[in-house]
Amino acid sequence: MATARPGPNLSRIAASLGVSVATVSNALSGKGRVSAELVERIRATAATLGYVPSQAGRALRTGRSGVLGLVLPDISNPLFPQIAQAIEHAAAIAGYGVLIADSRGDVGTQTEAIHRLVERGVDGMVIVPRRGTRIADAGCPVAVIDTPSTPGNTVSADHWQGGREIASHLRNLGHRKILLIGGSSASSVQNDRIGGFKSALDATIKTEVLWIEKLEEQDGPGCLLGLADKVQQGFTAFAAVSDLHALRALTELQRAGIAVPDSASVTGFDDLIWSPVVTPALTTIRMDIAAIAEIAITALVSAIQNGEPIKKGRPREASADEPLHVNRLVTAEKSRVPMQLVVRQSSGPLGLASTNLSAGELLT
Amino acid sequence: MATARPGPNLSRIAASLGVSVATVSNALSGKGRVSAELVERIRATAATLGYVPSQAGRALRTGRSGVLGLVLPDISNPLFPQIAQAIEHAAAIAGYGVLIADSRGDVGTQTEAIHRLVERGVDGMVIVPRRGTRIADAGCPVAVIDTPSTPGNTVSADHWQGGREIASHLRNLGHRKILLIGGSSASSVQNDRIGGFKSALDATIKTEVLWIEKLEEQDGPGCLLGLADKVQQGFTAFAAVSDLHALRALTELQRAGIAVPDSASVTGFDDLIWSPVVTPALTTIRMDIAAIAEIAITALVSAIQNGEPIKKGRPREASADEPLHVNRLVTAEKSRVPMQLVVRQSSGPLGLASTNLSAGELLT
């Protein structure tokens, strides 16, 4: 239902005060010219009647629904809650509602989801794209949150810098042989993180990348990563591009009897919910999702308000010179938000144990 | 914007075919009387013109927005992605969109969030309540997902039965002294799980409940749970009411050098994303969220379609005999969906190691 049922509407207020609906509308929106005294009276009766403006009526007239769409690549991504929460909050402050759409990991479904949102009349949408997908024409302003290196990206965390931060951290702790653990080599976010990581290190430090997805193709999902072997080979630090992988590494190492951080350091990315409570608590990198969401929403809203020609009704022929489906990729002034290192217990200096490892390395 | 911009609307189609808008509307909705041949022609031109019905126009006329609200207690809950995904999917199939609202853990915010949804004109809403909150009058059909023991619950997993399942599992493995690990004693879900757990055991099995929230009030967030001591006291199994707590227990035990599952078993609840990939993989209980979502949405949609008197415009006086804010708590035929035990590696038979533990117990 559009509002409360026989819902107090503008005309009810108008009738009860003996004025016209237009005056009531003007008074409540503060737009036209209404005497201060009348504005006050209208406000009061609106309040006592429990007036709630009908979004449907407003949307129909203004051509704006006041709703934004949020398209997510894979809702089961553990980072999603934070993103959704931040977007919802930022949107609510800006006076917008948030309609969710799940791509379910599939690119086709993503296009379909976008279409559903358009059908529902969203004013704009925030898309967290699936692995370098091209965004289908949406016909409305679109803010993309991915990585700064993605063309069309509106705003995102500076994954590259995040990678540098964690690399410096491990370098300063004395680690010289580091295993990077990634999920899928197709993820631009993960590649950015790894790229940044490597860029912060000089030739004296050896790195290797382990792609879990590739490994699981052989050994099946949930297989061991073989980290104990890696320790034998002299790796003293394991830097995962996600806390999920870090957790996997941490438990695997612990199970193998390798003490963390005494014998090996483990770091993650994203500061997911479990990171502070596992033992040892995970050293990780946090993105300022609230800031990202706010920037994205602000850019989106401003694009909606400025850009849109308000859709003047042109009932006759659509003039052929204007494109039917404009896809406005919104840009923001600040497109990369720095990530913040969170040092906890899972990373530590290359200590006494490292001698063992050197020995192990010799054995190999 | 409501649809694509100068958006093809009913009148455009009507004009291009030389018929009336009403006929077009009838043809597309299949309601009035239109000749089969004309229906076909209208369908065709609607397709070629790329017609997308304006939800705003429809909502205004019918009083139905085609949107459901999803109210969550705390969006950062790791279970949220699954719920949101399932609800969104079920709603999409039923032809509804999903508007999210986050309570941010606060009860006041929850009422406020509900109000925002009502303002946006949702046809109904799904609420996952915060710790036994009373649902504020929403003025529209409401489906509640909590626990079967909560009054007003529409549908949910059978947490009690889930507790029984995991208890039997541990009993059959030979465990006789089990520590239950909960987060907050105020959570009805957790209490149901614990209640069910205990109900499946006889007096020969000793249990104790550890509430993390209470512990953290003393020792600060992220503190150790003191599980090594518990092992010393003879506990051989740790059953957490959430995988998050199970993970915390698992890593703490591993860090303390206690092998899982050889020296102690650990089980969780909910089958969260990391459960299959940690080492050892977590034994847990999974709820059939897809089924729950479908039942909730079905019940909600049927309440919307049957119950609502369609809001006949009554522009004059609201008849005093009908309540202004009816809060329809929707009920479903099947209100409790069974949970399913997922046995992995973190739980095992009480083996050789238990003798150590008996010894440890003697020491205490």
Added chain:
DNA sequence: GTCGGGTGATTAATCGTTTAATCAAACGCC
């Protein structure tokens, strides 16, 4: 030949809001 019934389409009203255009009255100014 006219009347009744069915068919296929149109007319027109309506949902609630916004907003350009209009209008009446009051006011200032020469």
Added chain:
DNA sequence: GGCGTTTGATTAAACGATTAATCACCCGAC
């Protein structure tokens, strides 16, 4: 006092879809 301007409010026309009521027409029946 007449004229232009400002102020404060009203009128009326949209927005796009739905739907009850109406209408024209054809066909068979009495």
